[in-house]
Amino acid sequence: MLTMEKLLEILEYDFINLGGYHLNLMLILKALSVIVILRIILYVFSLVLKSFFKRHQNIDTGRQYAVLQFLKYIIYFLGALVVLETVGVKMSAIWAGAAALLVGAGLGLQQAVSDFFSGIVLLSEGTVEVGDVVIVDGTVGKVSKIGLRVSKVLTRDQTTILIPNSKLVMENVQNWSHNRVPARFFVQVGVAYASDVKLVERLLIQAAKEHKSVLKKPEPRVQFIEFGNSSLDFKLFFFSRELMPIEFVKSDLRFRITQLFRENNIEIPFPQRDLWLRNPEKLRQPENE
Numbered sequence: 001m002l003t004m005e006k007l008l009e010i011l012e013y014d015f016i017n018l019g020g021y022h023l024n025l026m027l028i029l030k031a032l033s034v035i036v037i038l039r040i041i042l043y044v045f046s047l048v049l050k051s052f053f054k055r056h057q058n059i060d061t062g063r064q065y066a067v068l069q070f071l072k073y074i075i076y077f078l079g080a081l082v083v084l085e086t087v088g089v090k091m092s093a094i095w096a097g098a099a100a101l102l103v104g105a106g107l108g109l110q111q112a113v114s115d116f117f118s119g120i121v122l123l124s125e126g127t128v129e130v131g132d133v134v135i136v137d138g139t140v141g142k143v144s145k146i147g148l149r150v151s152k153v154l155t156r157d158q159t160t161i162l163i164p165n166s167k168l169v170m171e172n173v174q175n176w177s178h179n180r181v182p183a184r185f186f187v188q189v190g191v192a193y194a195s196d197v198k199l200v201e202r203l204l205i206q207a208a209k210e211h212k213s214v215l216k217k218p219e220p221r222v223q224f225i226e227f228g229n230s231s232l233d234f235k236l237f238f239f240s241r242e243l244m245p246i247e248f249v250k251s252d253l254r255f256r257i258t259q260l261f262r263e264n265n266i267e268i269p270f271p272q273r274d275l276w277l278r279n280p281e282k283l284r285q286p287e288n289e
Contacts, residue, residue: 023087031083038079045071065130065146066123073148111166112149118165119148128168128175133243135174136163142244156244182215182239185246187253190231192267197224197232200266204236207256213242213249230271 046068053064122128123146132143134153141153141161150162167173176183191200201222208220220238227233236257242249261268 027087031086034079034082034086038075038082042072042075045075066126069123069146111164114166115149115164118169119146119151121169122146122151122165127178128173129177132175132177134168134176136167136171140244156247176243182218182241183243183246184237184239185250186235186237187250187257188225188233188235189254189257190228190233190269191261192269193232195232195266199264200232200234200261203260203264203266204234204257207253207260208236208238210256211238211249211252213240213245214253215239215241231269 049064049068049071128134128143128146128151130143130146134141134143136153139153139155139161141155143151144154144160145152146165148165150164151168153161153163155161189204191197201224204222205220208214209216214220215238218239220236223235223237225233225235236253238253240246240249258268260266
């Protein structure tokens, strides 16, 4: 029969005993208990913060995410220290390991350390937040997660790309979501030289104003940009808050512009070349001559 004394003896049996360090089932159970308690604490704190955020709608989603992430990382860090102490690992050994890690960083982990601290900068400064629409290396996407080493960006193709945090901090990144004014976009079009340019301007403005994703204020504007080789070239500038699907907005505008131009006999030309023959009379001579 398994008595309490026998059970304690089994739990306290050291199956690892090296250089004064010992590990037994009792220590492991204590460590697991600490982990469970920490998870409960994290869960409760998260519920409290989420309830707070619901009452304060002026705190944006990105800032909420940053606060929750910081809370999670702090609890995990403190929890790791408590677990290590519980299983008998001395703090002196922990700091010695940290020193060794710093030496390793100096020898070849600079990039990983840079990404780690860049993640902290992103979460604390809020220059790039979850939900922001950014352009990185020409790719447009929405930030879905900011980790301590890499961030996840969801592209228009619904593909997730991983970007090192140091890249978001140190390189040129366009953040459309942090503009105080709506982002401006344009659609370019060319018309035949015989076209009525004022009519072209009115039709372009009409196409923009009819689209639901184009803002009324600031108003769309048309710029006559240049005399092209085969066309008079215009740009239709407009403002929109539809950042991710903006290419579809542009496509809709092009469809509507084409329709309006055809209804009003405005020609969209294609490149043409005139061919001049130096000796055209030779073409008229029979081949046998």
